[in-house]
Amino acid sequence: MTLLQYFKRYFKRCITGPWSLMCGLSVSLKYFFSPKRIVTEQYPENRKTLKMHERFRGRLQMIEDEEGNNHCTACGMCERACPNASINVLPTKNIADKKVLGRYVYHFASCTQCGLCVEACPFGAIRMAPEFEVATTDPNTLEMILNKKEGQG
Amino acid sequence: MFVPSITNPIGDFVRDIVPRLAEYLPASIQSDTLNSIVAFLVNALICVIAVCAVNIGSAPILIYMERKVCAHVQCRLGPMRLGWHGTIQTIADVLKMLFKEVYAPSGADKLMFYLAPLIVLIAPFIVCALIPFGRNLVVADVSMGIPLIIAVNGFGVLGILLGGWSSNNKYSLLGALRSGAQMISYEISFAMILLFVVMISGSTNLMSITMGQEGTILDWWIFKIPVLGFIAFILFFISSTAEMNRAPFDIAEAEQELTGGYHTEYNGTPFAMFYLAEYIALVTNSALAVTCFLGGFLPPCIGIAAVDNYLNMVPGVIWFFAKVYFMIWCYMMVRWTFVRPRVDQLMDFEWKFLLPVNLVLLVAGAAYIVVFN
Numbered sequence: 291m292t293l294l295q296y297f298k299r300y301f302k303r304c305i306t307g308p309w310s311l312m313c314g315l316s317v318s319l320k321y322f323f324s325p326k327r328i329v330t331e332q333y334p335e336n337r338k339t340l341k342m343h344e345r346f347r348g349r350l351q352m353i354e355d356e357e358g359n360n361h362c363t364a365c366g367m368c369e370r371a372c373p374n375a376s377i378n379v380l381p382t383k384n385i386a387d388k389k390v391l392g393r394y395v396y397h398f399a400s401c402t403q404c405g406l407c408v409e410a411c412p413f414g415a416i417r418m419a420p421e422f423e424v425a426t427t428d429p430n431t432l433e434m435i436l437n438k439k440e441g442q443g
Numbered sequence: 444m445f446v447p448s449i450t451n452p453i454g455d456f457v458r459d460i461v462p463r464l465a466e467y468l469p470a471s472i473q474s475d476t477l478n479s480i481v482a483f484l485v486n487a488l489i490c491v492i493a494v495c496a497v498n499i500g501s502a503p504i505l506i507y508m509e510r511k512v513c514a515h516v517q518c519r520l521g522p523m524r525l526g527w528h529g530t531i532q533t534i535a536d537v538l539k540m541l542f543k544e545v546y547a548p549s550g551a552d553k554l555m556f557y558l559a560p561l562i563v564l565i566a567p568f569i570v571c572a573l574i575p576f577g578r579n580l581v582v583a584d585v586s587m588g589i590p591l592i593i594a595v596n597g598f599g600v601l602g603i604l605l606g607g608w609s610s611n612n613k614y615s616l617l618g619a620l621r622s623g624a625q626m627i628s629y630e631i632s633f634a635m636i637l638l639f640v641v642m643i644s645g646s647t648n649l650m651s652i653t654m655g656q657e658g659t660i661l662d663w664w665i666f667k668i669p670v671l672g673f674i675a676f677i678l679f680f681i682s683s684t685a686e687m688n689r690a691p692f693d694i695a696e697a698e699q700e701l702t703g704g705y706h707t708e709y710n711g712t713p714f715a716m717f718y719l720a721e722y723i724a725l726v727t728n729s730a731l732a733v734t735c736f737l738g739g740f741l742p743p744c745i746g747i748a749a750v751d752n753y754l755n756m757v758p759g760v761i762w763f764f765a766k767v768y769f770m771i772w773c774y775m776m777v778r779w780t781f782v783r784p785r786v787d788q789l790m791d792f793e794w795k796f797l798l799p800v801n802l803v804l805l806v807a808g809a810a811y812i813v814v815f816n
Contacts, residue, residue, distance in 0.1 A: 304796070311780075311781060314780050315776065315777070315780050315781075316782065318516045318776060318779060318780040319776065321515065321517070321518055322512070322515050322516050322776065325515070327518050328515070328518050328519065328520055329518050329519075330514075330519045330520040332516075332520070332523060361716055373801075404617075
């Protein structure tokens, strides 16, 4: 590198350096003067009004209509997709001797809320609920049966 | 018999009133020497209390402010729980810090280890004593103010080096060495900028530097010398940031890689003192910037008589602290925006950019004075 090139680069940096710093400063000034951008939630105080984000993954839930019917066909895709065996789909036979869902057993204690079961479900029968206050003092409540009714098939 | 006295306006008042009060005493114990000793002691007490109040009082405010500014830059809220918007959070933190057990690592040089935080505190306290906070509010109105500030600032390096060396920890020592190198290099441009101010104002006394900026806002040194003043202000801002060891020049602390640098082994009260020194240095450096460039305690008059009358009604102390806190806010915005340079980039920046620009600035300032005066 010749001396000329060196000085050219040196003076170029004297201009571009402060300019990029000012660009950064303008961003942080914008954030500083717009309190609406703050994302922190004051959690216990705003418990009544707190809305969880759409994509938040809480515990597993079965999508049911008003009468408690679900879309599950007991195919067991979710059970196979689950990386730590938190789901047991126990099928049963209905009057027409067809395989339907008997009990959908969900072990919340071992669930990592990865959401693979929801992705695997071909009928859209389950989802991750937005609840996040799931702490409990009784470990027995972590074993839950998600469906209220037997599957309709 | 020589009796020391501090030259300041409050001292004049004390020296005036003490002999008059002494007349009520029995004649046998009245003497001029006793009067001047009492006047000196009373004056010294007032000054010490004033400096401590300004310095130690502003530290919790600054820590709270730093946390809030940092939080809002990063789209957070900062401390919110304790008191209204977390106002008492700092006091709780300070109390926690003070009640912690103080211990030194085994193999540490105990004397040096506990001396270092005290030495670090010396520089900001002395600088604070020299700064005029108002027309009659200055602790020591010495004629060699700026050289004294430049000289006293060296104590900061000494404290940091001692702290790092006496900790008996290689990371502390590395941090201390790096920060020693940094502070010594940036002290040069810090001193150069102050010399530029001395050159254009024609005085080393901080009071007369301030009074030289009387008039409208355009008479402040930052605007009075057309472009040079602003460049000098920016350079002062950069070199004082490095001098204070604040990010983006926090090589000394280096939270990211050196686990705290020179104060790795400190905890409890000594650590709180390092922290305090950092924030007092923030106040004194901002105060210095305000005194040298932003008109000190003078109101920002704009030349319209009706507005200026209202501005002049506000006491100088309020203007001074308003400007100081604006400067501190600028330092904080810079801290939470800019990325940190590496050690070699830092040294490059000082020796290859700041120092040449400072020298050019000094020459240009001299040329300006010769041409326009």
